[in-house]
Amino acid sequence: MKVLVLGSGVIGVASAYYLAKAGHEVTVVDRQPAPALETSYANAGEVSPGYSAPWAGPGVPVKAVKWLLMKHGPLVVRPRLDPAMWIWMAQMLANCTSARYAVNKARMVRLAEYSRDLLRALRAETGISYDERSRGTLQLFREAAQLEATAKDAAILAESGVPHEVLDVEGCIRAEPALARVREKFVGGFRLPDDETGDCHLFTQKLAALCADMGVVFRQGVNIKALSVEGGRLAGASTDAGFLTADAYVLALGSFSPLLLRPLGLSIPVYPVKGYSITAPIIDEAAAPVSTVMDETYKVAITRLGDRIRVGGTAEVCGYDMTLRPARRATLDHSVGDLFPDGGDLTKASFWCGLRPMTPDGTPVIGPTRLSNLYLNTGHGTLGWTMACGSGRVIADIISGRKADIETADLAMSRYG
């Protein structure tokens, strides 16, 4: 079958890989000159099934007010006259119950665990390398209340059989020796030993090269302007390189996915939530993290990527605005400067932002639509790197008419009614 994948972020490229493996004739189209130049470019680098959880949870509305008022707070809302923004925020609130949280988290962990296993298999099969490490991730708590609040997550992880450890200060230092220098700054941590780390941009580019070897055609630098429907099917995509057609289509346009679906009468609650990162060269190995340390107070992830430290975080609800705001960088500088003061050279750091394609229930939208040949693979929010291989494989299985290895019915857009 001829399949056109719209989008060459990590999700589009992973979809293309598994579709090509399943024997399809695949073309990928994207407006950027190369794969992974938008949200998949400089994320925090965590492949973290254990940390897979929706942002919407019990107690979050109260915490959100605190975060909005905090210096270096992890959340900023810039209200706009955009109905999609307000509807999405109302849907987030509706997901802040214990019952919804448990359903959403279990669903996310299922996909993320599957995805991490596929990533390992892909490494073994292809030898792909991307500054990866398999040394777990550590959520670091500065306050005792944060440590106590992990009990619920621990229970869900235990049910799903995901290994995890609650650590005291010494335990955290055993996992991340550089933290010995700042032991007075934290009270404990929660470690997920099976989590991994790696550079998503590097991975996507190398996977795209493997795809090209398998015959996948990449049409980079092509803007998709609109999609056309005929007789309950997608007829093709109007682009600035002409009208592109295929037997089936996978829409993987990240935060921009709802914009092309809306004129077709298809509505998915995916909204952009801006995040920022800095990437600094390591100047002292012993003072740098060995894996990811998630500074829970500021919701900032500090990750070792080869000879660099990547620091990512903050959630700015501001529509499609890509302004790089110095105040947001100050939060990242503050967190890494506090926990790993001598690890990296912040004066040489690069500064970046990207739009997380967020759903209100944290779960991506993967599966069929009411148009018989249009499939979605989008809405991966905070965890697109973690969930990429699993999402790509699931969409390839669905399009190929094969039963997927994990349950997929509750990942499709039909869950929104």
Ligand SMILES: Cc1cc2nc3c(=O)[nH]c(=O)nc-3n(C[C@H](O)[C@H](O)[C@H](O)COP(=O)(O)OP(=O)(O)OC[C@H]3O[C@@H](n4cnc5c(N)ncnc54)[C@H](O)[C@@H]3O)c2cc1C
């Ligand atoms: C600060 C930050 C930290 C993060 N940290 C992590 C992390 O540690 N772990 C993790 O798992 N995830 C993380 N994420 C989330 C992860 O980066 C995203 O979920 C993932 O990159 C989304 O991939 P995507 O392929 O869906 O979107 P994108 O990478 O944005 O790809 C979409 C593609 O569609 C193309 N496109 C859009 N519109 C058009 C059009 N009209 N015509 C042609 N092409 C178009 C774009 O050019 C782009 O290449 C983080 C995100 C941010 C912002």
